[in-house]
Amino acid sequence: MSTLIDKTSAARPSGEAPEGSGRRGPLVILRGTGRYRGIVAVCLVLAAGFVAWGGTLQPFEQGQLTRAAIFAIAILGLNFTTGYVGLLSVGHSAFLGLGAYTTGVLVVSYNQTALSTIPVAMAICFVLGLLVGIPALRIRGLYLAIVTLALGVAFPEIVARLGDLTGGAEGLTIRRTLLRPPEWSGFTLGEKDQWLYWLTIVCLVLAFVVLRNVITGRYGMAMNAVRQNEIAAAASGVNIATVKIFSFAVSGAITGLAGSLFAMYIGSLFAEGSFTVLAGITLLIGLVVGGERTMLGPILGGLIVVFLPYYTSDLGGGQFSAVLFAIVLIAVVFVAPDGIAGGLGRVIAKFVRIEARRPEGRDGGLLGTRASDPEPAADPGAGR
């Protein structure tokens, strides 16, 4: 009867042998060790240096950097649901637009300060995200992309219909004096652009830290699990519906935050200009080229979608610059299918690898059962 099983052994993949702990090659750095902290500190200092350098730039260059940081926030939001949970969204332009128009309408028609509209914009986008997350419970992949595409297409139309509130096709202009930096910040009206640069950086850092906390924690692992195998995730106790809906809502809120900052940055809102599906696709391009499912990817993506078209238009005018932009994008995706951050990560992993450290201290037996007999000798591993 044992012949019944033997044929299954052929199913074993003959792939790569597991590497033992004694492997040669990359330097392994464990999380939480002094060395790891040192590397993190160096990265933080470099990032802080870059940001401080940005603070000293001329207005135009600084404005471009502000714009890149705004797109980085929007792409961070998109990465959360499209990257980690795998819910493809083409229509994130709607969240960007909704955030921008919330800020615009509240500042222009309701006399709110620009800063106080940020939480409102995020909350409204959160709710929209919850609603859009509902279809994501049943559909995924291209079908979900079509639903989100519809959202992206509908947004400018809806803005045009609500002309009384949004200014319709003529657009909504926020007078510069309405965007005066708050008293306590120490910035004057003339330094509005500098204020916005620092405000955007603070928002970017906050969004980055909050999303990183989720992604690197157990909630993030569950999100990854949902993307890769829903049945196994459910069997492990992950509520698929909650994870999908809330990831979409958080994603919407973060992209809405970017929208709100964008309104302050651009000053005049035209839905047909800034918030069409093309903007949604731009965010996706930034995500894919920067690096899906990496923390650094959205930041690189923000820089790319702002600066790359700028430089390609330097090299050739009009249609040619768009072609050049496309060629560069294809080249990047061809060389690094997992984006620039993913590609860099792969190269770095050949030399340095960061791995989880085993926590010290144990509490009795396996899983906290205080077995009377000591831990039995480790079983020789089957399958190794």
Next chain:
Amino acid sequence: MLNVSDVALTFGGIRALDAVGFTVGPDEICGLIGPNGAGKTSIFNCITRIYQPDSGTITYGDTDLLTVPRHRVVGHGIARTFQNLALWPQQTVLENTIVGAHSTATPGLLASAIGWPATRKAAKQVERDAWDLLDHLGIADLASHQAAGLPFGTLKRVELARALISRPSLLLLDEPAGGLTHSEVDELGDLILGLRRELGFSALLVEHHMGMVMRICDHVVAMEFGRTIADGTPDEVKRDPAVVAAYLGTAA
């Protein structure tokens, strides 16, 4: 105690399960055997709520499992492994194991976002449990390795770790010995018995490897064409004429 009774399941015109019934007692290892296509995995999928039976009842203790949502089954103490592996290939072995503890210490989104101390503490504890389990199963040195690319037998152990970390009172094992060599199968049998002694759980074991079934099971249920054809001690079932006929065919 798991109680399956009169469960029937059809896919279109195909009757996958037809009045299946058996019980798994506390701390009992129950073997579920039968030729391919007998409906063993279908029963697993009914218990874990992947399939909804057309009729019949499945209860665990006082809980009517057929009213429990899929992701809550593990919270009632029922954890499973899969016949053809259902891991998350891009995650590390450690992460695969940690997600298994989702039901015992569910991380909240907001608490994770702000790094709430209690959430961090729970995460540390889960991590410690995961390392201990991986150590016990002899795969701790692969903890930081992606699941993709590891050998089948190792991945079976990862699935076992993921199931065990939820501290199940009932473990559903779908062909744990599939793809293992003879000596590995013997080790696996000892491992399961050892884990039961240490952690205390009952198990329902779908397995084709008769040596292992006869050695570690307290009770064996045989199925054929979606029906239970025998139910008893390993010895009784082995000698049951219906079982012999199902496996070897009747004499001409």
